[in-house]
Amino acid sequence: MLDSQTKVNNKSLRIAVLVSGSGSNLQVLINAMQAGALPIEIVGVISNREDAYAITRANDASIPVAVLSHVASGKRMGIKTFETHASAQLSAWQPDLIVLAGFMRVLSGAFIENAPAPMINLHPALLPAYKGLDTHQRAIQTGERNHGCSIHVVTAELDAGAVLTQALLEVNQKDTADSLQARVQQGEHQLLPWTILLIAKGIIDLNNPHNNAESSYLPALPLKLWINN
Numbered sequence: 408m409l410d411s412q413t414k415v416n417n418k419s420l421r422i423a424v425l426v427s428g429s430g431s432n433l434q435v436l437i438n439a440m441q442a443g444a445l446p447i448e449i450v451g452v453i454s455n456r457e458d459a460y461a462i463t464r465a466n467d468a469s470i471p472v473a474v475l476s477h478v479a480s481g482k483r484m485g486i487k488t489f490e491t492h493a494s495a496q497l498s499a500w501q502p503d504l505i506v507l508a509g510f511m512r513v514l515s516g517a518f519i520e521n522a523p524a525p526m527i528n529l530h531p532a533l534l535p536a537y538k539g540l541d542t543h544q545r546a547i548q549t550g551e552r553n554h555g556c557s558i559h560v561v562t563a564e565l566d567a568g569a570v571l572t573q574a575l576l577e578v579n580q581k582d583t584a585d586s587l588q589a590r591v592q593q594g595e596h597q598l599l600p601w602t603i604l605l606i607a608k609g610i611i612d613l614n615n616p617h618n619n620a621e622s623s624y625l626p627a628l629p630l631k632l633w634i635n636n
């Protein structure tokens with residue numbers, strides 16, 4: 408649960424970030440933290456890949472990193488072992504919020520339910536459309552006029568928790584899966600810090616995500632951001 412004192416005292420929100428790849432979204436959070444633009448402290452990063460560039464980004468910012476590679480010494484680390492190590496690490500860091508930013512392993516319901524903090528995920532599609540993988544290609548094949556990304560609460564069911572925010576863009580006729588991915592990612596880089604700011608300020612209440620926090624006069628979730636790129 409998000410500690411109400413964290414909001415009241417304007418303390419920094421302690422964030423743990425789980426990654427698998429480049430970590431461009433992690434970098435946006437690092438930059439915002441270092442610039443004082445977001446009231447956050449990134450207390451640690453967990454990567455399930457030892458070749459993830461996100462690790463370099465965290466090291467460069469002197470953020471603690473735990474590499475829990477899914478393949479170590481030629482052996483595959485099962486999800487249960489990964490989750491045991493990740494749980495211990497998260498408990499040690501005591502985050503207020505866990506952010507899955509390009510994290511590509513599917514977590515078990517037990518891990519999610521017993522996590523020491525609420526968990527949000529960045530998904531590259533306008534949920535509930537296009538859960539799972541290859542979202543950009545599928546959106547183009549369907550002939551979608553709009554596409555984008557979503558941030559949702561992580562629950563045991565994949566990509567199915569309450570959708571908090573979305574960034575939307577128009578699909579161009581010339582768009583390929585790659586160009587769309589690049590444009591959606593620009594949206595992600597705005598959506599993630601914005602969403603975390605709303606959580607840190609208590610405007611989005613993760614304990615009661617459908618009712619928009621203390622104020623029923625705020626717009627209903629998901630809050631939407633249009634991207635012109």
Ligand code: GRF
Pocket residue numbers: 426427428429430431432433461508509510529530531556592595
């Ligand atoms: C993002 O596009 C996210 O939507 C997807 O993985 C990508 C992660 O990018 N799930 P990065 O590692 O933050 O650069």
